[in-house]
Each structure stands twice: as C-alpha cells, then as structure tokens.
Amino acid sequence: MGSLMAHPDIYHVTPITRNEALVAVCKPRPRNLLVSMYRPDQLQLAQINGAKLLADHGRFSTWIAAMRAGKDWSDSDVPRDVYYRWLEPWIWGDRATAIMPDIPGAPSQLNDSELLDWPFPIEKGLPVYHMDGPIARFGRLLAIYPRVAMGWIGDPKREPVGCEAYLRRIDEIEAELGPDIWPHVHMLRGVAVAGVRPFRRSRQQQPRSKRTPARLARYASTLRQAGKVAGAADLRRSFGGQR
Numbered sequence: 001m002g003s004l005m006a007h008p009d010i011y012h013v014t015p016i017t018r019n020e021a022l023v024a025v026c027k028p029r030p031r032n033l034l035v036s037m038y039r040p041d042q043l044q045l046a047q048i049n050g051a052k053l054l055a056d057h058g059r060f061s062t063w064i065a066a067m068r069a070g071k072d073w074s075d076s077d078v079p080r081d082v083y084y085r086w087l088e089p090w091i092w093g094d095r096a097t098a099i100m101p102d103i104p105g106a107p108s109q110l111n112d113s114e115l116l117d118w119p120f121p122i123e124k125g126l127p128v129y130h131m132d133g134p135i136a137r138f139g140r141l142l143a144i145y146p147r148v149a150m151g152w153i154g155d156p157k158r159e160p161v162g163c164e165a166y167l168r169r170i171d172e173i174e175a176e177l178g179p180d181i182w183p184h185v186h187m188l189r190g191v192a193v194a195g196v197r198p199f200r201r202s203r204q205q206q207p208r209s210k211r212t213p214a215r216l217a218r219y220a221s222t223l224r225q226a227g228k229v230a231g232a233a234d235l236r237r238s239f240g241g242q243r
Contacts, residue, residue, distance in 0.1 A: 010191055011054050015041045023049055037078070037086050038062060047090065054126075054186075055091065055098035057083045060151075063104040075103045075114075084119050091124055099149055099188075102128040108137050122146070126186055131169050135176045142181055151188040162192040 011034040016022040022042055025031055026049040033050035035043050038058025046053055059078045066073035080101045087098055101114045111128070118125050126149040129138045141148045152161050159165050174181075187193065 009052065009186075010194060011052070011186075014043075014046055015039055019045055022046070026050060036061060037083055040086070043090075047093075051095065053090075053093070053096045055087055055096065057099060057101055059102065060104050075101075075106075080114070080117065087120070091120055097124055097126060097147070100125040100127045102130070102151075104130075105153075108133045112137075128188070131166075131173075135173055138173060139177050142177070142184055147184055147186055149186045149188050150190075160192070161187075161189050162196065166193070167196070 009032055011032040012025060013034045013036075014022065016025055019042065022033075022045055026033075030049060030051035032052040032054065033046040034054045034056055035046050036056040036058045038056075038061040057078055057080075059075065062077050063073050066077075078101075083101060090096060091098055098120070100118055102111050103114060108130075111130070111133075115125075115127050122144070123146050125145065126147050127141050127145055128149045128151050129141055130151050130153055132153040138148070138150075152166055154160065154163060154165055
C-alpha cells in the first residue's frame with residue numbers, strides 16, 4: 001500500500017462516562033463515535049460533538065448478555081422495525097451511517113435475509129460479514145455495498161481480536177479477495193489491530209458510482225471461477241433484486 005498507508009477511521013464506542021469525558025475526547029479534534037441502540041444514552045451529545053457517527057442495533061450486546069445469563073436469545077429481542085424507527089430521525093445526516101441488522105452465530109443464509117428490508121439508501125448501511133462465513137459471501141457484500149463491517153467470531157477471552165487465528169483468517173481473506181479490499185471494510189472491535197492491519201483512507205468516501213463497476217467486475221470474476229454465480233447481475237439478485 002506504500003505511501004497510501006494511513007491510520008484507519010477509529011470509532012469510539014459510547015457511552016463514554018461521564019458526559020464531560022465524551023466532550024473532552026472530542027476536543028480539540030472531533031472523534032468518530034459509535035452509538036448503540038442498546039445504550040443510546042449519549043446520542044444527542046454524539047451528534048453535537050462527534051465527527052462521523054455509526055449506529056449499531058445492539059444485538060451482539062444482548063446476545064452476549066443472554067449467553068452470560070444462561071438464557072435463550074432470539075433476533076426478535078431486537079426487532080428490525082424498532083431499530084429502523086430509532087434510526088429514522090437522524091440517519092439522514094451527512095455524517096451518519098448504521099450497521100445493518102445481523103444475527104450473531106447464525107448461518108450466512110439467515111444473515112443475507114436480514115438485509116432485504118433495509119429501508120434507507122444503500123450508502124447508509126454496513127452489512128456484517130462474520131469471519132467464520134464463506135469468503136465468497138464477503139466478496140458479494142463488497143461488490144454491492146460501499147462499506148462492509150467485519151466481525152470476529154472467536155471467544156473474547158481465549159481468542160480475542162488480533163489473536164493468531166484472527167490474523168490467519170485475515171491472510172486467508174486477503175489471499176482470496178486481494179489487499180485492496182481493506183479501505184472498504186470496517187473492523188468491528190478492531191482497535192486492537194488498527195496498527196497491525198491499517199487501512200488506506202484514500203478513496204474510502206469516494207462516490208460509489210466512481211468505483212463500483214471495477215469492483216463488481218473483479219468480484220464477479222472471482223465468484224464465477226468458484227462456480228458461485230453467473231455474473232455481476234447475480235450478485236444483486238442474490239440479495240433480492242436491485243438495491
């Protein structure tokens with residue numbers, strides 16, 4: 001990546017308590033902030049003081065909480081329509097994007113179906129690729145969406161982000177899809193590896209129309225060779241039509 005290498009966009013997860021601490025973090029230079037529907041306490045403060053805002057539905061937090069409590073968990077615990085209503089008043093701002101609904105621990109097919117009723121522009125949503133899923137699915141998501149969130153699936157204590165297995169999977173992904181994908185990827189809970197696997201800022205915010213055709217062609221070619229799809233148009237049809 002040469003001279004284009006730079007530090008990635010890092011999002012500070014809220015709440016940052018006390019409120020004065022959040023304000024202090026954002027001075028003198030505003031910081032990117034992530035606000036979860038699970039803990040929306042500081043949404044208004046984040047809107048005032050943050051640079052970019054990233055919304056999260058909070059399913060991962062409720063899933064972890066249920067596991068620790070020994071309880072069953074369902075995606076209906078955080079319904080999509082509730083999340084969409086929460087986003088509606090503020091997602092339209094120029095600085096705001098949101099993690100699209102996903103189901104922790106679910107097969108790729110179920111997570112694909114979670115993307116079908118996204119009610120906002122495609123540029124406003126980041127679908128989630130779980131790193132234990134097929135790399136071909138990651139390629140399909142990258143071909144369709146301007147930015148994709150990537151989530152690690154290891155045990156937070158035994159196999160945290162940045163462990164040997166994590167970096168090995170990064171190498172596998174890069175070998176199949178190429179090193180130029182990383183500017184289009186948001187690593188969930190990836191601050192620990194920000195200096196190990198840095199992203200280029202160059203072209204991250206480039207309008208989709210200027211970079212989509214080449215990316216579609218590249219990933220479609222990769223998937224055709226693997227016998228996954230017939231062509232670039234099928235990448236969109238596999239997610240329920242033109243989006």
